Structures are given as structure tokens and as C-alpha cells.
Amino acid sequence: MNLEELKSMAGDIRVDIVKMVAEAGSGHPGGSLSAADIMCALYFGGVLKHDAENPKAEDRDRFLLSKGHAAPALYATLAEAGYFPKEELATLRKLHSRLQGHPDCRKLPGVEASTGSLGQGLSIAAGMALGLKLNGSESSVFTLMGDGECQEGQVWEAAMFAAHKGLDNLVAIVDHNHLQIDGRIETVCSPEDLGDKFRSFGWQVFQCDGNDMEAILATLESAKESRSGKPCVIVAETTKGKGVSFMEDQAGWHGKAPNAEQTEQALAELTANKEAK
Amino acid sequence: MAAEKKATRAAYGETLVELVEQGIDVVAVEADLSGSTTTKKLGAAHPERLVNVGIAEQDMVGVAAGLSLTGHTAFTGSFAVFGTGRVYDQIRNTVCYANLNVKIAPTHAGISVGPDGGSHQMVEDIALMRVLPNMRVLVPADYYAAKAAIKLAAETPGPVYVRMGRASVPCVYEPGKELEMGRAYVLREGSDVSIVACGVEIDEALKAAELLAAEGISAEVIDAFCVKPLDEDTILASVEKTGCIVTAEEHSVIGGLGGAVAECLAAKHPAPLERVGMQDCFGTSASYEELLVEFHMDAAAIAEAAKKVISRK
Numbered sequence: 001m002n003l004e005e006l007k008s009m010a011g012d013i014r015v016d017i018v019k020m021v022a023e024a025g026s027g028h029p030g031g032s033l034s035a036a037d038i039m040c041a042l043y044f045g046g047v048l049k050h051d052a053e054n055p056k057a058e059d060r061d062r063f064l065l066s067k068g069h070a071a072p073a074l075y076a077t078l079a080e081a082g083y084f085p086k087e088e089l090a091t092l093r094k095l096h097s098r099l100q101g102h103p104d105c106r107k108l109p110g111v112e113a114s115t116g117s118l119g120q121g122l123s124i125a126a127g128m129a130l131g132l133k134l135n136g137s138e139s140s141v142f143t144l145m146g147d148g149e150c151q152e153g154q155v156w157e158a159a160m161f162a163a164h165k166g167l168d169n170l171v172a173i174v175d176h177n178h179l180q181i182d183g184r185i186e187t188v189c190s191p192e193d194l195g196d197k198f199r200s201f202g203w204q205v206f207q208c209d210g211n212d213m214e215a216i217l218a219t220l221e222s223a224k225e226s227r228s229g230k231p232c233v234i235v236a237e238t239t240k241g242k243g244v245s246f247m248e249d250q251a252g253w254h255g256k257a258p259n260a261e262q263t264e265q266a267l268a269e270l271t272a273n274k275e276a277k
Numbered sequence: 278m279a280a281e282k283k284a285t286r287a288a289y290g291e292t293l294v295e296l297v298e299q300g301i302d303v304v305a306v307e308a309d310l311s312g313s314t315t316t317k318k319l320g321a322a323h324p325e326r327l328v329n330v331g332i333a334e335q336d337m338v339g340v341a342a343g344l345s346l347t348g349h350t351a352f353t354g355s356f357a358v359f360g361t362g363r364v365y366d367q368i369r370n371t372v373c374y375a376n377l378n379v380k381i382a383p384t385h386a387g388i389s390v391g392p393d394g395g396s397h398q399m400v401e402d403i404a405l406m407r408v409l410p411n412m413r414v415l416v417p418a419d420y421y422a423a424k425a426a427i428k429l430a431a432e433t434p435g436p437v438y439v440r441m442g443r444a445s446v447p448c449v450y451e452p453g454k455e456l457e458m459g460r461a462y463v464l465r466e467g468s469d470v471s472i473v474a475c476g477v478e479i480d481e482a483l484k485a486a487e488l489l490a491a492e493g494i495s496a497e498v499i500d501a502f503c504v505k506p507l508d509e510d511t512i513l514a515s516v517e518k519t520g521c522i523v524t525a526e527e528h529s530v531i532g533g534l535g536g537a538v539a540e541c542l543a544a545k546h547p548a549p550l551e552r553v554g555m556q557d558c559f560g561t562s563a564s565y566e567e568l569l570v571e572f573h574m575d576a577a578a579i580a581e582a583a584k585k586v587i588s589r590k
Contacts, residue, residue, distance in 0.1 A: 062346075105375050113346060114375040117366055123336045124371060127306075127343020127351075134304070134325060135347060154367075157336035164331075 001044045007213050009080060010040040011274035014243045015267060016076035016089055022263040024093040027101070030253040032073035034177040034238040035144060038210055039077040041217045042142060047224060049139070052082035055109040061139050062128050064112040066121020067146035067175065068102040069255070074111070075099050083110040119152025121145060122172055126162040129170040129231075140224050144173045148180030150191050156201070162231040163202030170231040171223045172198075175210060177240035179251045198233045210236025243270055280447035285477075286384035288423035289441060290318030293352065296431050297323050303431060306341045307354045308334045313443075314354040314384045334359045338367035338379070345378040350431055353379065357386035357399035357440065365405055372436050373409045380430045381406065382439040387527035388555070388572065389444035389477060391565040398560035404532025406438040407505045413458065414505040416440045416526070416534070418479035421450040422502055429456055442527070444565045446477045449500075461508035463515070467497035470583045471515040474525040475501045475534050478553070481569065482525050484576035489583055496583055504534050509541050516548050521586040525553040525579050549589035551582040 001009065013036045021027035042048045042063060049061040065074045072092065079086045084098070091097035098107040102116025113124050125143035132139050149155065162170055174194055182188045191197065195205045204226055208219040216236060223232040240254070241247025244266040247258075258266055293316065296303045303319075306328045311317040320327030328344075330336045334355050341351035353360060360383030361368065372379045388398045406414050415430065415437060417423040423441055430437035449464065456462075464479070465486050474482040479500050486496040497515050501507065516522050522542065524535040535552030542548050553574055560568060569575040 113342070114371070117370040120335075120339050120342075120367060120371050123339020123367075124343040124346070126336075127340035127345075128347050129343070130328065130340065131304075131344040131347025131349050134344075134349065137347075154333075154335040154339065157330070157333035158339060161330050161333065161336050161340065 003214055006040055006045055006217070008274060009044050010037045010213060011270060012080060013040055013073065013076045015270050016079065017072045018244065018258065018263060018266045018270065020072050020076065020089045020092045021257045023090050025257050026093060027072055027257055028069040028255045029072065029258070030179065030240040030247060031067060031146060031175065031177065032070045033242045033244060033247065034240045035070050035073045035175045036242065037213055037216055038144060038173055038175065038236060039073050041213060041220055043077050043081050045217045045220070047217070047220045048142060052110070055083060059139060062112050062141045064121055064125055064143050065103055065115055066143045067118065067149055068116035071101065071103050074103060078110040084108065118146070118149045119154040122155050122158035125170055125172065126158050126167055129162070129167040130165060132169060140169050140171060142171045142173065144175060147174055147176045147178065147191065147194065148185050150174065150194060151189055159198060159201040159203065166229045167231045168227045168229050172231065172233045174233065174235050175238050176235050177238045179240045179249065179254065181251065181254050183251050195235045202230060204228055204230040204232045206232060206234045208234060208236055210238040211242050243273060245269055282445040282447050283420035284443060284445050285417050285420055285423035285441040286315055286443060288420050288427060289382065289384060290315035292424045292427040293319040294322045296428065297326055301431055302349050303352065304328060304344050304349045305352045305354060306330060306337045306344070308332055308337045308359065310355050316354050334364045335367050338364045339371060341379045342371045342377050351379045352382050355383050356397065357383040357402045358397055361402040361405050362399065369409055373411045376411045376435050378434055380437045380439060382427065382430065382441065384441040385443045386440045387442055387476065388560045388568045389442040389527065389565045391444065391568060392562050394562040395559035400529045400555040400560065402440060403504055403526070403528045403534065404536065407532065407537065412436045412438055412505065414438045415502060416475040416504055417502055418476055418500055419446060419448045419450055421448060421452055421454045422456060425454050425456040426502065429458060433458055440476060442477055447480045449479055449483060456502060459503055459506040459508055461503065461511040462500045463497065463511065464500055465496070465498040467495040467519065469495045469519055470587050471497045471499060471519045471522045472525060472579060472583060473499045473501050473512055473522055473534065473538055475504060476527050478525040478527055478574065481574065481576045482579055485579035485583065488576055488580040494583065494587070501534055504537055507537050507541060509545065512538060512541060513546050516542065516546055520590050521549040523551045523553060523579060523582045523586055525574065527574065528554050529557060530554040531557055549586045551586040553579050553582050
């Protein structure tokens with residue numbers, strides 16, 4: 001996909017996210033919308049080697065969503081990529097659905113690990129990266145974390161380990177939207193400069209605007225190609241709720257579904273935004 | 278002749294080496310305790326097969342999960358207190374929820390860590406692991422049973438808990454002993470009382486049966502090494518014959534083997550039950566042998582419990 005097509009696809013993913021959370025009546029729109037461009041660049045920008053027809057292909061790259069509550073972003077992306085029918089998005093969080101409130105790798109193709117309890121994805125990704133190296137594989141492992149998630153101690157256990165083992169086939173992305181459930185991350189418990197922290201742990205650090213398709217795509221490509229003996233982290237500056245004016249930069253939209261009127265407005269804004277491009 | 282004594286943990290590293298040399302893709306993830314758990318032996322023989330994450334048990338479980346997701350059979354180590362309780366959420370949400378091929382195999386479980394004291398004496402781990410969906414729970418009685426349990430864990434897809442101890446304990450099995458998932462083993466037949474035990478309490482139970490025999494009481498001793506899935510058929514067949522049961526475990530009487538047997542009896546064959554084990558308390562510093570007496574978990578205490586349960590028939 002070219003840049004314009006990618007932007008258009010990110011818009012489609014955002015529409016899917018709003019529709020599915022509204023239909024479910026619960027879920028996490030804010031952190032799903034902030035991550036939509038990152039997800040789109042990974043799956044449609046040629047960064048992640050994957051095949052919807054063969055989700056378990058040995059030579060695939062792995063992506064796992066450490067911030068599992070952004071499941072709507074993952075599901076929308078996987079559906080748009082053809083892992084399962086788009087109509088199934090309407091079953092999110094419902095009885096017998098494969099689209100669980102948080103990703104379940106036993107149920108849905110394309111989900112590499114079951115996540116949702118925060119702080120664990122980086123360890124799993126590091127284990128995968130090590131396992132792939134043991135297998136002689138050239139594949140890369142990507143994981144998307146939240147910035148609030150970086151308050152979990154296990155993240156830093158994993159950060160130390162991945163650098164110590166020189167897991168340069170690992171790329172972590174932090175969706176740095178500066179908001180968590182209780183408010184601004186800097187107010188609740190500031191992690192200070194995340195880039196500095198990862199750098200001090202021995203990581204190669206990239207920073208970019210995570211809602212700028214051109215920037216995120218270029219940064220993902222650089223991080224994937226960098227096999228410098230260090231794991232890579234992209235601190236992606238994003239806006240929570242990106243694309244829906246009344247959700248943008250509002251902690252209150254972390255885990256709340258829009259009502260009918262709000263959904264209509266959100267979809268109108270997203271459609272108008274897409275047409276303007 | 279005194280029985281051969283060896284710690285169950287002594288089986289860990291060397292059995293992993295054997296498995297690797299049989300072509301099984303085993304990787305052990307350790308948290309700075311490879312000497313104590315004996316996984317160091319695996320590292321010495323096959324350095325790429327031992328992954329030391331440092332003192333970071335949460336990461337240990339996550340890394341093991343990632344290894345399993347790339348095709349490896351992953352074992353985690355550490356001490357039982359850190360390897361289960363401290364990482365309960367990692368085992369629950371990352372390993373068991375996804376039914377990953379990760380084996381939780383810590384050592385130094387129960388009171389056998391002795392002088393380290395109550396902070397390190399893990400007596401709740403069987404309960405914590407038993408309640409998890411997809412998890413199987415193995416509590417080997419001796420060194421040979423531990424070897425068999427580790428092999429069984431490696432051969433069984435999905436999460437398995439293998440509980441090992443620090444102290445040298447008498448061997449009750451012969452070399453080469455093989456164990457089956459979901460089976461209990463009748464080690465001594467009897468007709469007056471069934472003693473269902475696991476782990477290092479098997480040796481105490483066998484000694485208790487001798488004490489009881491001297492008083493004319495016939496005790497059946499069953500090794501419930503597989504606490505989950507529990508071999509209910511063997512236990513129920515025994516209690517139908519004897520009419521009462523004593524459980525014995527180096528663990529809290531809540532939620533472990535005693536709890537599992539109580540659930541089984543209440544649902545299928547109500548009968549008098551006495552549970553030997555830690556009576557809802559923490560341990561304390563002392564030698565393992567002193568602690569067995571202090572907490573009423575030695576052979577004499579099991580024999581006492583047997584007489585009490587017989588009187589309740």
C-alpha cells in the first residue's frame with residue numbers, strides 16, 4: 001500500500017474500532033484509536049511479514065499486543081487483513097465470540113499470545129525472540145505496549161533481559177499517549193523519559209509521531225532492519241482517542257463505549273476526515 | 278539396611294540433560310538459582326538450553342511462555358515460594374489461560390527448606406496450582422519419582438506443575454520407576470484405614486503403617502503423586518474397603534491433597550477424613566526433621582490421625 005492507501009486503511013480501522021466498541025457496549029476505544037496508525041503500518045505497510053491465509057507460517061514475523069485492552073485495534077486490523085470475516089467484529093465481547101474482551105490466542109487466528117494482564121507482553125516477546133534465534137530463524141518479533149503499562153515492574157525485568165541477551169530481532173513499540181485510567185501518566189506515576197530509561201537498559205531507542213503514518217512507517221522499518229546486537233524500542237508519541245474529537249486526550253474514554261449519538265458523531269468525523277484526505 | 282537418601286531436586290537438572298540427549302527440545306529458564314535447583318547441570322552440558330534471567334521470576338515465566346510459543350518445551354525453576362506465589366498471575370494469565378507448553382518446576386517446596394524459615398517454606402503452592410484450569414499437579418515422593426515426573430511433564434502437552442524439595446529423603450521407589458498421569462499407586466495394602474499421601478510424606482506414611490501394624494492395625498498406603506487430575510477411582514476403591522482416610526502432605530491442609538480428597542469424598546463417598554499437614558499456619562526456622570515433629574507431620578502423627586479416624590467410623 002502507498003502512503004495514501006495506508007492513511008485510508010487507518011481510517012477504516014478507526015471506523016471498525018468505534019463501531020465494534022459501540023456494538024459491544026463496552027471496551028477500550030481510547031488506546032485502540034491511539035494505536036490505529038501503528039497497527040496499520042505494521043500489517044499493511046510491509047513491515048510485518050505475515051500471511052492471513054497461513055497464520056502459523058514458520059517464517060512469519062510475530063506481533064503480540066502487550067496492551068491487550070486495545071484488542072479492538074488488533075481485531076479490526078486482523079479482520080481488514082483477512083484473518084477472519086469483518087462481520088465477526090460485531091461479536092466483540094459477546095457470548096461464544098472468538099473476539100474476547102482481551103486477546104485469546106486459543107480462539108482467534110493471528111493472535112500470537114493471550115494478553116490483557118499488563119506488563120507481560122515484553123517478556124513473552126523476548127522469549128519468542130530468543131526461541132526464534134535458537135531455531136535459527138531470521139524472523140522478527142514486535143510488541144505494542146502502553147506507556148502506563150511501563151509502570152509494571154516486569155517490563156523492566158524483560159528490558160534488562162532482552163538487552164543482556166542481545167535480542168536484536170525484537171522491536172517494542174510504546175504507544176505513548178500520556179493517559180491512563182486515573183489520568184495523565186505524569187500525574188499518576190511518571191515514568192519520566194521512557195526513551196532514556198530503555199537506552200540506559202541497553203536498548204536502541206527510536207522516537208517518532210505515532211499518529212503520523214509516514215513517520216511511524218519509516219521508524220518501524222528502521223527498527224526492524226537494525227540488527228545491531230541491541231533490541232529496539234520505538235517511543236511513539238500518540239494522542240489517545242485519535243480521530244474522534246471528543247475522545248482525544250481524554251482519560252475518560254480509556255474504557256467506555258460511546259452511546260448512539262456519540263457513535264454517530266464519531267463515525268461522521270472519521271468519515272469526513274477520510275474523505276478530506 | 279537404611280534406604281538410599283536423595284533430594285527430589287537432584288533429579289531435575291540431570292533429567293533435563295537426559296531429555297535433551299534423547300532429542301527432546303527442552304529449555305530451562307532459571308532465576309539465579311540454577312545451582313540450588315540443579316538446572317546448572319543442563320547449562321553445563323548444553324549451555325544454550327539454560328536461560329538465566331537473573332532475579333526476575335515474572336520475566337522467567339514470560340520468557341518460558343515465549344519459548345513455548347516458538348516450539349520449545351520450557352521449564353521454569355526457582356524456589357516454590359517465588360516460582361508459584363510470586364508469579365501466580367503470570368502462570369494464570371500467560372501460561373494456563375493460553376494452555377502453553379510450560380512446565381512450572383520449582384524446588385525447595387514445603388517445610389523441607391528448614392532453617393530458611395517461614396518466609397521461604399512454601400506450603401500453599403499445591404493449592405495455587407491445583408485451582409488453575411489446564412494445570413496438572415505432580416508431587417513426586419522421592420528422587421526416582423521426581424525423574425519420572427519430569428519426564429512425564431515434558432511428554433505431556435500443556436502446563437504441568439512439578440513440586441520438588443530441598444532435603445534428602447529416603448527413596449521409596451526403585452530406579453527406572455515410571456509414573457502415569459492421573460494415576461495413584463497403592464504402595465502397601467491394608468484394610469482398616471487408607472493413608473493417601475504425596476511427596477516426602479509418603480516415606481512418613483509408610484513408617485506410620487509399620488507403627489500401626491505393630492498395634493494390629495492394617496493401613497493401606499497410597500501415593501497420590503498426581504494431585505491433579507486426582508485418581509479418584511483408586512482412592513474410592515480403597516475407602517470402600519477401609520471406610521476411612523488420612524491424607525498427609527507437606528503443605529497446608531487447605532486446598533492441597535487433603536482438600537482434593539475431601540472434595541472427592543464429599544461428592545462421591547462420604548467417609549471420615551483426617552488431614553495431616555500444615556494446619557493453616559506458616560512454618561518457622563528449624564531442621565526439616567524437627568519441623569516434621571513440630572507441625573505434627575511425622576510418622577507418629579500420621580499413625581495418631583489414623584487411630585482417630587478409625588474411631589470415627
